[in-house]
């Protein structure tokens with residue numbers, strides 16, 4: 001299984017604010033673009049992918065929306081509006097949830113009030129964590145674990161204090177080349193790198 005976690009520090013957990021953030025300083029469209037490129041390929045979708053979107057602009061709890069590609073029903077297309085609406089639907093479903101609760105949204109989509117830190121602690125039990133980072137080891141020198149989990153951010157960098165906890169979880173750092181890329185571009189390169197090694 002390939003897992004991807006996008007830590008969206010600027011993304012509001014209120015569905016209306018989330019939608020209003022498209023093309024604005026919150027750049028919530030990043031989540032739709034990354035979701036598209038992690039799950040979909042031409043005329044099909046990958047069936048071995050789990051994507052966690054962690055939205056952190058909140059007055060109560062972060063919202064972690066999970067998409068399991070193998071369980072998704074017909075989700076109505078991969079265009080940005082459809083994907084942002086799926087995210088907004090999950091946020092609406094999460095209204096009023098207490099800490100660390102989970103709700104089913106629709107087939108293959110759940111929402112949890114769980115923080116990034118807690119999520120990666122859980123994932124580290126099942127996956128080898130890889131943080132996408134300009135200062136990391138060149139991707140072609142990395143020997144990937146069977147179950148890799150890739151950690152990315154939106155346009156706001158990972159806070160320094162997360163580096164220590166990620167280090168304790170054995171996180172490796174990966175560089176994808178000299179250009180600073182969008183998260184949605186990183187996931188394409190990662191998939192390709194893994195596909196080429198199959």
Ligand SMILES: C[S@@+](CC[C@H](N)C(=O)[O-])C[C@H]1O[C@@H](n2cnc3c(N)ncnc32)[C@H](O)[C@@H]1O
Pocket residue numbers: 132133134136151152153154155156157158174175176177178179180181182183186
């Ligand atoms: C637009 S970048 C984030 C930019 C952010 N201002 C920063 O300085 O980290 C989105 C995500 O892609 C990752 N990323 C972008 N280019 C990369 C590269 N060449 N190698 C590895 N990760 C990269 C970043 O680490 C981040 O997780």
